[in-house]
Amino acid sequence: MPRQPLDDTALDTVFRQARTHYGFRPEPVDEATLRQLYDLLKWGPTSMNSQPARYVFVMSEEGKSRLLPALSEANRDKAHEAPVTVIMAVDTRFYEHMPKVFPSSPNARERFAENPETTSDTAWRNGTLQGAYLIIAARMLGLDAGPMSGFDNAMVDEEFFPDGRYKSNFLVNLGTGDPESQRPRGPRLAFEEVAEVV
Amino acid sequence: MPRQPLDDTALDTVFRQARTHYGFRPEPVDEATLRQLYDLLKWGPTSMNSQPARYVFVMSEEGKSRLLPALSEANRDKAHEAPVTVIMAVDTRFYEHMPKVFPSSPNARERFAENPETTSDTAWRNGTLQGAYLIIAARMLGLDAGPMSGFDNAMVDEEFFPDGRYKSNFLVNLGTGDPESQRPRGPRLAFEEVAEVV
Numbered sequence: 036m037p038r039q040p041l042d043d044t045a046l047d048t049v050f051r052q053a054r055t056h057y058g059f060r061p062e063p064v065d066e067a068t069l070r071q072l073y074d075l076l077k078w079g080p081t082s083m084n085s086q087p088a089r090y091v092f093v094m095s096e097e098g099k100s101r102l103l104p105a106l107s108e109a110n111r112d113k114a115h116e117a118p119v120t121v122i123m124a125v126d127t128r129f130y131e132h133m134p135k136v137f138p139s140s141p142n143a144r145e146r147f148a149e150n151p152e153t154t155s156d157t158a159w160r161n162g163t164l165q166g167a168y169l170i171i172a173a174r175m176l177g178l179d180a181g182p183m184s185g186f187d188n189a190m191v192d193e194e195f196f197p198d199g200r201y202k203s204n205f206l207v208n209l210g211t212g213d214p215e216s217q218r219p220r221g222p223r224l225a226f227e228e229v230a231e232v233v
Numbered sequence: 234m235p236r237q238p239l240d241d242t243a244l245d246t247v248f249r250q251a252r253t254h255y256g257f258r259p260e261p262v263d264e265a266t267l268r269q270l271y272d273l274l275k276w277g278p279t280s281m282n283s284q285p286a287r288y289v290f291v292m293s294e295e296g297k298s299r300l301l302p303a304l305s306e307a308n309r310d311k312a313h314e315a316p317v318t319v320i321m322a323v324d325t326r327f328y329e330h331m332p333k334v335f336p337s338s339p340n341a342r343e344r345f346a347e348n349p350e351t352t353s354d355t356a357w358r359n360g361t362l363q364g365a366y367l368i369i370a371a372r373m374l375g376l377d378a379g380p381m382s383g384f385d386n387a388m389v390d391e392e393f394f395p396d397g398r399y400k401s402n403f404l405v406n407l408g409t410g411d412p413e414s415q416r417p418r419g420p421r422l423a424f425e426e427v428a429e430v431v
Contacts, residue, residue: 050373082380136422159357164362164365166362171247229284
């Protein structure tokens with residue numbers, strides 16, 4: 036027997052009524068909430084438990100002043116107003132943790148180290164999955180999220196990851212959304228346009 | 234005021250108690266459930282509402298016989314047993330739908346068409362986010378999921394997407410997991426190992 040679906044509150048909060056937020060109310064988000072967020076999203080699945088995502092939670096005025104110049108003008112106000120802007124990044128040498136996170140495959144670390152293309156695919160695919168888990172986990176914990184990809188990745192990397200090991204992927208504003216800033220919801224493609232059953 | 238977090242049942246079902254499944258019970262999944270799954274996951278956010286993911290739900294013996302030869306041996310049994318294996322793919326020309334899905338930016342279609350690198354980044358990043366939404370939505374609807382990336386993408390593309398427009402990303406087995414096939418849960422990296430607050 037399949038399990039029962041979750042109730043409407045859960046489906047609405049995570050997907051059906053959830054919206055991308057462009058404006059945020061001034062209520063701060065504390066570090067305890069960010070730790071709670073990570074302690075939830077970390078359970079999301081990744082290939083060989085590789086967990087390549089890295090997270091910079093930009094909260095301070097000083098942190099924001101390092102980040103904002105890299106953002107497109109349209110995104111600068113949103114990120115300034117949000118209590119937290121997360122830089123979702125990937126660790127290009129995530130495989131150094133493989134002996135700990137995937138002990139059942141003792142040579143996984145070497146295999147990744149010798150295959151840069153597989154390593155890059157694994158880092159970006161799974162680091163991006165973890166970005167989705169962050170958005171979903173935030174909504175489950177009562178936060179609103181505003182993911183953004185309009186920024187200069189090279190500028191962010193130079194400022195936050197000067198040694199070149201981590202690479203920025205996308206940004207996510209977090210906080211309590213201001214309903215006044217909401218835009219109309221965009222139409223979704225129909226099942227027939229995107230899916231096939233074979 | 235932030236909203237209340239969802240209850241423990243929701244947090245457990247989506248993240249804390251959810252597991253990747255390697256074996257599945259024989260109960261079938263019907264097409265109505267797959268449509269319900271899409272109608273939930275489709276609300277997940279994508280950049281400029283671009284929705285680049287495409288979905289092939291492989292259910293029939295004939296469909297499975299086209300897919301299985303491309304899988305690593307370790308993954309072949311799992312995919313054979315699962316009632317459904319989803320090929321998560323991306324539409325490399327997703328931007329042809331921009332006038333419909335993002336009407337507020339009338340030249341988005343041309344901008345993507347003229348910038349293959351941005352288009353590719355957008356397709357893979359957002360198509361992968363949608364793959365995570367599928368995993369999460371499946372769990373919310375009472376299904377178990379087993380994502381897999383151990384397969385020959387070029388073989389799958391040649392068999393299922395011979396015109397070259399769609400490209401396979403990863404696979405997700407769906408059904409009712411067999412608890413007997415469960416492996417011990419891998420350790421997660423600590424907040425201090427992956428996160429920084431600035």
